[in-house]
Amino acid sequence: MLWGTRLLGLTVIILTSCGLADINFDDIWYFSSGGVIGDVLTSLALPTLNILGTTLVFLFLWGAGFTLLTGISWLSIVDWLGEKAIQLMTHLVNKVRGRQDEVLEAELNQYEQDPEPVIEKRQEQEPVVVPSERRFNIHMPETATAATVEPEPSVVEPVYHSQPEVVEEPQAIAPVMTEQYQAQTFEQPAPVERTKQLGATIEELENAARSADDFAPSEELHMSQQVPPQVAMTQPEPVVEPSVMPSEQPADLPWHNDIAEEEVVQPSITHTELEQISAEITPDEEYQEPTISSFDVVEEPQVEVEEIDQSNQIEDQDAAALHNMVEEAKAKVVAQQNPFLVQQETNLPKPAEPMPTLELLYHPEKRENFIDREALENIARLVEAKLADYKIQATVVDIFPGPVITRFELDLAPGVKVSRISGLSMDLARSLSAMAVRVVEVIPGKPYVGLELPNMSRQTVFFSDVVGSQQFIEAKSPTTVVLGQDIAGEAVVADLSKMPHVLVAGTTGSGKSVGVNVMILSMLYKATPEDVRFIMIDPKMLELSVYEGIPHLLSEVVTDMKDASNALRWCVGEMERRYKLMSALGVRNIKGFNDKLKMAAEAGHPIHDPLWQPGDSMDEQAPLLEKLPYIVVIVDEFADLMMVVGKKVEELIARLAQKARAAGIHLILATQRPSVDVITGLIKANIPTRVAFTVSTKTDSRTILDQGGAESLLGMGDMLYLPPGSSHTVRVHGAFASDDDVHAVVNNWKARGKPNYIEEITNGDQGPEGLLPGEKPEGDEDMDPLFDQVVEHVVQSRRGSVSGVQRRFKIGYNRAARIVEQLEAQGIVSAPGHNGNREVLAPAPGREMN
Structure with missing residues (x-):
């Protein structure tokens, strides 16, 4: 391909060069300057384009031929010429100005040798010295914590650390810097000492009040007294014990300074000014009376209080008991109003929109394009090379990058079996340094084999991305559910009424519960309580209990397994009742039943209940038939239900799976233990739609999907979706719905209305229509x-x-x-x-x- 391109460029250059030579150069004797080729080309082009047009066309073709021959772009040539011209101009200007390139070196040399900015120089030395100490010194974390607690040693520490390392310059500057640091450090402890003295004795209080006006000179006295010992301690350090002093004194100095200040300050104020303060305070009689007669006054009220306590002891006990009761009631109210607890009844404002909006969900920020063509091409070449190592000749035909995985479609050489690549999945994963490699043996509509590799950087598929897709918006069915995105990034949308039941399985942490939540939320975005109703069975009491209180529920979230069996029996009875109603109206499914009721109501002939009998209710005549909603039964942990209740649950679910589709009752069964005793053959035969998340073994994958592949999934929502009526699975990256998204949608529906529970679902006695064939009621x-x-x-x-x-x-x-x-x-x-x-x-x- 490369040599063909260059040959084409050479041919174009030769032809256009001959044409340009024939136009612009004089003939050589009786020979044409462009030869026979140039003469023929000019004779063909001149009548149509004239001389100027022919010249321009030939020049353009010559330039294109040059690019094809050499591979050099004219833009790069222009860029190179411009760069050289700019460099030449700058060189000439610098030459005229006298070589100003040395300005940076001069500034750096002056900056290193300038002794005047001492503080800046110390700050420059710190990042050079301190990191070496933090790497090798064990006591660095202790000094760091001390610096955070006390602000004073943070100023003094650099003096001690810098002296043993820099010998000459810091010693000359140390006295000057210590005075500056002392002036800064001694301004802070003065107010602290005053607060300590105010709480000590009366004399200290009077001294503090007296010294409030003369506070500044007292500071100067403290500074004059304490400056010499600090200077004396800083000077002998590098001479006597340079290794011991920096580690001991910075941690001890702040506390010793405080003690020294307290010992010096208190006697100096009290002895010199006590007489003056006492003379000034004597006219204040109001404050002297309690101090002088304090002993007598204290004794009298003590007796009175004791008498009052003895006389009114019963009343005080009653008041204390009442006070304790009030406090306990307040504590209970405060505990119940904790904002971190789930509130049972909240006064939420009713939204104006008819359905929940996308503003309730989390919208990620704008994400960059994660597709790197060069990297994908390199991986494709690597795949071909690794397959060639195992003597398998294959060519990468198409590449489909997705948010989580990338599919490489391979065209195998004639005679190569697909089973050879399937058996090498683990070896290919090791060779390609991938977590797992999944081989798609058959791609519908294509003669290729798929090889799915995980991406280096995985992207999260959010629920808002899928709900806002065009596929979900255009879907009209109220039981429309979304699963996630496929490899191409398109939303995967399914209709639960056509499935008609779903079996979801996956190990712990694979994203099974999040997938069930996404299905429920998608139906909450599509359907009103008049269209879809839910019966939720949650043995774990965690996943589905969030939806308690939405108006779509037919009963409370079932957590007791005995109530769960009653709920399934009620579903069987409701299924039989709906079949009788549809048979009386002559329709075949629930959609036809609702359409016929609507047509009859619009025509002015509403339909009464044909199954009503006078003893069923207090009405004098049969009530009118109402619209039948879809009923979706969601079981979060199907294995627990099978263990507790047993074989009867399997028979009930099998009966619902066989007949409940036309009655509008659909099942979503989820389990984290995909074993044969849980997912039996009777259940699998009646539930064709399966969703498999990550499983541990290939046997579990065959139990769910009747084929392998689920054991090589990546987890965190990565699933295989088996549509109804198909034997080929679809790789889907499950959407992620956070807890905030779930609570926002649930609160939005709670604000619209309250649920109308049917107590007979969990507590009522089932009629004979709810019993299985051959089963007798209890007691018979x-x-x-x-x-x-x-x-x-x-x-x-x-x-x-x-x-x-x-x-x-x-x-x-x-x-x-x-x-x-x-x-x-x-x-x-x-x-x-x-x-x-x-x-x-x-x-x-x-x-x-x-």
């Missing part, structure tokens, strides 16, 4: 023929064990256990204790006769 089981004889035996022998019934009546263990359970249901025997024994509750026959 047929008694065993030996039941009466077993009762007589147990009451007389006072032993209600299963083994005793089995030996006495010579029956099997299962039948004996069933009879004992019937005895427990009738209240004859108790439940088994910790040791397995049962207590007989029914009285003996002899006691009844008495």
Whole structure:
């Protein structure tokens, strides 16, 4: 390709050069100056373009041919010429001015040798010396903490640290600098001492008040007294003990200075001015009376207070008890009004918008383009080289960079099997220094093999990016859910009514709960409570309890597993009721049912409930049919439900998955333990749509998706989405919805209205339509023929064990256990204790006769 380009450029240069020579140069004897080629080209171009146009065209083509031949751009030539011209001009100007390039060197030399700015020089020396001490000195953290606590040693420390290192110059400057630092340090402790003296004695208070006017000269006295010892200590340090003094004295000096000041200041003021202060204060009689008669006055009120306390002791106890009760009530109110707790009922302002807006969500800042073409091309060449090391000939055809991963589509050579690349996924990950490499064996619509590599810098897909996409806005279904973005950065949107159920699985920390929250929030952005209602089952009591109080809920968030089984039974009964209504109206799904109700209401012929009977309600005639909303049942931890309730839950879910699609009831089942005993074949057969997050083994991936691939995901929302009716998975980067986003949307819906709970969902008795085929209601089981004889035996022998019934009546263990359970249901025997024994509750026959 490169040599072909250069050959083309050479050809263009030769042709255009011949044409230009034929136009501009004179002929040589009877030969044309441009030769035969130039003569032919000019004869063709001159009639159309004339001489000027032909010359310009040939010049343009000649320049293009030069670029193709040499690879040199004319812009770079112009840039180089301009740079050289500017350098020449600056050189000539500097030559005329006399070489001013040496100005910088002169300034640097003067700055290094200038002794006048002493403080600046010390500040320059500190960053050179201190880092070396912080690297090698163990005591540097202690000095740093002392400097933060006391401001005074921070000024004195540089004097001691600089003396042992710089020998000549700092010694000459040290006396001058110590005086300056002393003047600064002794201005601060004076007010501190006054505050200490005010709280000590009356004499100190009087001395402090007297010395308020003469505060400045006292400072000068302190300075004059304390300056000489500091100068004396700073001078002998580099001579006597330069290694000991810098480490000991900077930490001890501030406290010794304070003690010295207190010892000197207090006697100097008290002894000299006590008489004058006492003479000035004598006219103040108001203050002398309590001081002189303090002993007598204190004794009298003490007796009165004791008498009052003895006479009114009961009243004080009652008042104290009342005061304690009031304080406890206030403390409880304050504790309940803690802003960090979830408030049960808050007076939120009702929003004016009909639906939640995107302003409630977090919008990331504008992100830069993360695609580096050169890096992607280098990785593509590296992939081809590593495959060639394993004797696999492949060519990278297309590259699809995404926010998290990049897909390289490979065109394999004839005869190369895809299984060879699939078996080398771990080796390729090691060779390419990647966390994991996923091989896509079949890409729908393309004859290529996909190789998905994680990006070096991963980008977060926020929920606001997906909800604000055009795909989600144009979707009309109220059960539209968003999952995230695909490799190309496009939003992945699905309709729950067409799925019709979703099975979500992934290990802890893979983003499973965040994915469920994104599905719920997307429906809250699309549907009103009249369109979609929720039943949430949350065994962990953490993930879905946030949605408590939104008007979309049919019942409170179910946390008890027994209530969860009742909720599923209610769903089965509601499904059967809806099927009967749709059969009476002659429609096939819930959408047709709602459309027919709307058409009948617009025509002025509303439809009454055909299943109503006079005894069902207090109404005289059948009530009107109302719009049926979609019901979405969300189970956050399906494995706990299976463990606690057992086989009945699997049958209920299987029945809902089989028939509930047309009735508008949809399931979202999430579990973090994708094992065969949890995700059984009966459930998988009726739930075609699966979402797999990161799993630990390839076996778990096959359990969820019936194929591998989920074990090589990257986590943090990286998922494989299996659409309904398809066997090819789609790599999706799950959207991230923070807790603030969830709370903002939930509070927005709470402000719009309160939920209308149906208590029968968790507490009500289920009718016969809610029972499974072959299942009987509780209490309707047929008694065993030996039941009466077993009762007589147990009451007389006072032993209600299963083994005793089995030996006495010579029956099997299962039948004996069933009879004992019937005895427990009738209240004859108790439940088994910790040791397995049962207590007989029914009285003996002899006691009844008495």
